[in-house]
Every structure is written in structure tokens, then in C-alpha cells.
Amino acid sequence: MTKTLLEIKEFKMHFHTDKGVVKAVDGIDLSVNEGEVVGLVGESGCGKSVTSLSVMGLVPTPPGKVEAGSIQLAGRDLTRLKRREWRQVRGNEVAMIFQEPMTSLNPVFTVGSQMIEAIRQHRQVGKKEARHRAGEALREVGISRDSILDEYPHQLSGGMRQRVMIAMAMVCEPKLLIADEPTTALDVTIQAQILDLMRRLNQEKGTAILMITHDLGVVAEMCSRVVVMYAGQVVEEADVNTLFSNPKHPYTAGLLRSIPQLDKRSDRLYSIPGNVPNPRQMPTGCRFAPRCEHVQSICLDREPPLFHITTGDHTSRCWLHGTEKEDVDRDSSRDVVRS
């Protein structure tokens, strides 16, 4: 029996700026089970980072504001935490690594001192013991020379820094690791190494991973389940095989078509026409309608809910997969309809 570790329900994070309200995350549902690797994909600006930062309580408020919903971590609602309580969660129960390894470590402190700080923040151990644990955590990520503890970040390559970031994130053995595009800034061979490393940590330590990326290749390689986001909402969710073999939402289908393929030669790479909607002025009706080739009149009128596709846990936010009647009949709290 798998237990749910993270459960985000109808969560809305809006930014109140001088130029209007940015609905960066506008009612998303997402769950991660213990030990599971879940992919979160979508185009730039769709709200992936805001979602993940919300789980860490790292969205600056103001301008950000939780408008609705909850984020449950092991049964506790994070949106209600006080500042002190947040500090117990961060780095301890949930840890995070970021896209930019080059700038994510403090340039004026040694690797060792930054790792020791992470350990001593949550564990009652002496400096010496913490240093020992830091060395061990670095060996786990494949850095065996102890001298690195006394080196400064600028002395390391990008791949090395990302390893250090992972070691630092893992040092208190969090139940969930959030990786926000951890390999985007690295070159291909290093990317593969880092992904390998993360997969090994997942298997050996049972750490659940929420993998944020816009690279479907990464998803195929790492994840068991995928959540696709578009304009602040979840538009499709499925296990990874179903999603790749049988994408339902026209946006997901478009994303899949835009992956370059070695076996099929084509002169031009497919890309979804049009642009992401302005987050300050979302279209009424389906948010993907202006770019969708299957658009019908209802799409422009009414926002589609998440419909259950007949097979298992596959959901899609598209009028092609359900009817208005079902929407009216939808079960009380969740925005999900069974068909």
C-alpha cells in the first residue's frame, strides 16, 4: 500500500503586482506518493517553479498570496505553518535543488561550511560530526575527495556544484526532494550523470522526487507519473507510459510532437502555434483554446474541468473527454468528473 506523501489540493497562488493580479498557480491538484518520482512539465511561465516554491514556503509574500487550497505534507497542511514551523520543514522534511548550480551556492563560504550549516540546522551534532557527515554525503553523490569541503564554490564546475547541491539537500534525508529543472543548465553528459545520481538516491534511500522540467526526455527516463501544467492549471495527468502512448489533452499531444526524434527525419521541428496566454488576462473558457486545433464553441465559453479518462488515473482538462452535463454532475469538492 503506497502512502501519499505530498498532496496539493485546489491550490492557488496569485501575485498582487502594481500592474494587476498574476494568477501564476490557479487551482492545481498534485500528489506524490512515498518513494515515487513524479514529473511536472509545461512551458516556461506555466507556474512550475511557483508550485514547487510554494511547497517550500519560499514564495515571497507579498506579492504572492495563497488564495485557496492546501498543501498537505504527510498529513500536515503547510499553508497554515508559522514561520518557525516552516524552518523545521525546509531542508529537513522537504529539500530542494535549483536550476542554476552556478549561482545557487553562497560564493563567500566554503562547501564544507555550507553543508555543515545544513546539517546543524536540523540535527543536534557537533561541528566535527557534522563535517564527517558532510564528507559522507558528498561521497554518496560521487565526490570522494575530502579536500572539497575546504574549497569555495567558484573553484568547482557546474556539474560539481549541482552534486554539492544534491548532497546538501540530501544531508538530512528528506522524504521529498524537489528538483526544479536540475539539469537544464548543464551539458548533456553531465545531465545524464546527475539524473543517474538522482535515480540512485531515489532507489537506495526511498526519497520521493518531484521532478520539474520542460524536457519530456527527462520525464521518460525518470518518472513514473507525469502532471502536465498549462497556464497555472493541471491539464493532464497520467502514468508515464500512458501519457507517452496515449496523450489525451491537445496540449500534451503538441508537447510530444515537438520532441525531436532521431528516427523520423523532418526538416522542421514541430512547435505548438501561438504563445502562452498573458497571466494577467486569462482567456475565458479553455485557456488553451487560442492555440488548439480542436477548439469548439463550448471551449471559448466554459472552462473545462479535469475529466477522468476511462482508464485508471488518467485525467484531462478538455471538452473532448467529457460533456457539460458531466461537469454539472461533478462530485462535490473535487474538480474531477468520472465518465
Next chain:
Amino acid sequence: MLIPVLIGMSIITFSIVHAIPGDPAKAILGEKATPEAVAQLKESMGLGKPLFIQYVDYVKGILSGDLGTSFITKTSVAEEIGPYLAATMELSFAAMVIAVFFGMNLGILAAWRHNTGVDYTAMVIAIIGVSVPVFWLGLMEQWVFAQDLSWLPSNGRIDARMGFEPITNFYFIDALIQGDFVAFGDAFRHIILPAVALGTIPMAYIARMTRSSMLEVMRSDYIRTVRAKGVSEFLIIYKHTLRNAFIPILTVFGLQMGLLLGGAILTETIFSWPGIGRYVYEAINNRDYPVIQSGILIIAFIFVMINLIVDLLYAWIDPRIQYGKE
């Protein structure tokens, strides 16, 4: 780097001093002196020689620790200048402490409470601070706190009636050595007003630079990482952010200390503070060349030393900066 700067400074001070209109011999002997007496005095003061020779003599003197002899008191400047120097250093140090402590904390507070009433208030204080002239602030302080409210003394370093016997001429140190806490307290009360007058402008500049530098660092990725570790807000600000924001703050500090030394002359005059500033000020009135030259040279020397220390601090704060390894 230090040596060419010091040579340049010695040339500049020498030239400025000799460009001051007026004749020292006439100044000493008075308007009614006979031309012969004036010429004779000039000769004995070494002013008859060509300028270049005078300069060489002057530099030779400095190198052997001889700063010349005052035309007026006839004592060696090197001997005489000690207490004045100590007074100036004590005042400047106090002003510096005020500037750094209040400036940085004001800037940190403003950055931490960015775009709130606290931020706006702090920045209004800083804007007023950079634009208020030292002499005006000094006179206002004297008027309000010394005259009107009689809270604090407005003149001198210590109450003369205490009969305080200095040893090193740094009164705070001396008072501690002697275990004389009454004198310590009195010296403390005396230094407050002039130190505040002198420290206000650098305080305001440091506050502004601290704020903008802190804001920039706070937005950086690595501060987000620190926060993601669960580190407390206090350590995020005072350990991680401040250390990174320090370089530009330090630059402003170095520049402001130069201006502070200049401001010291004005402040000393207003508060009858017996420092280098007053010493040189009186020397200028008397055309006492050796005193003027040495006074200015010493102030310039202190300025260079402060900037040298600032440069060393850069490398200590930021491991990416390494001198001599470029």
C-alpha cells in the same frame, strides 16, 4: 602602490603650502617689521633656498622621522603633534563607529522591510543625512543639546576641572588604564556631539549603499538556497546576505573615511576639539609651513592606510578576490 602615493602626497602638500599667499616671516614679526629683519628670519627658517632644495630637505626630514620645527612654538612638530593626532583619531574613530553601526543597521532594516513604511522612513533619514552640512549640524547640536537642554557638553575632550592626566593621549584608553571611570564617562559625554556631527554624512551614505546592496543579494539564488535549508531569518541577513553585500559597502566606507578626515577639521573647530584639524587651522593662520605640511601629510597618510586596510578586507571577505594572483 603605497610609496608612489606617499611621494605624490608629499609633493602636493608641499606645493599647496607654498602656494598659500602671505609670508611666514611677516606673519611672525608683524606688519611693522623691517625688511632686513624679515629677510634674516626667512634665511634662518630655510625659506631663502630654492623651492626644490626646500622640498628635498623636507623629504629627507620626513624619512628620518623629522617633521620640521614649528615657526611659532619652536618645538619639533613630531613631538608636538602627538596629542593632537590622538584627539583626532579618537574623534574619527568614534564617528566611524557611529557611521558604520547606525548606517549598516539602518540599511539592513530598510532592505529587510523593503517597500514598507520602515524602508521609506529609513531612506528619508538617509537623504537628510547626506545633505546636512557638518557645521550646521554641529551648531544645531550645540544649540539644542548643550545650550537649550544642557544634556551634553559642547566643548573640548574632557572637563578641565577633573585634572585628568593623559598618558597615551587617547583619553578612553588612559581612563581605563587609570581605572578612572568618572573620567571615562566624562570623555564619553564630550565625544558624543562632535562624533555625531562628524559621523552623520558617512552614516547616511553607508545606509544607502547597505540597503541597495542587501536588496540585490537578497534576490540572489544562493540566498534562496540558504532559506531552503531552514536557516533563520537573522542568520540569512547578518551572515549570508551581509557578507556578500559587504564589498560595495566597504568601498563607500573607504571613500567616506577620507571625507570624514576632512570633516574632522571643521568639527574640531566648532567643538573646540584639540585635534590635528585645529592644529593645522591655527598653523594656516600663522603661515607655519612645517606644521601645515606635516599635518596634511599625516591626514593623507591615515587616509591611505585606511584604504589599504579596506583593500585587504576585500580579499578577506570575498575569496574570489586574490591580490597578486591575477
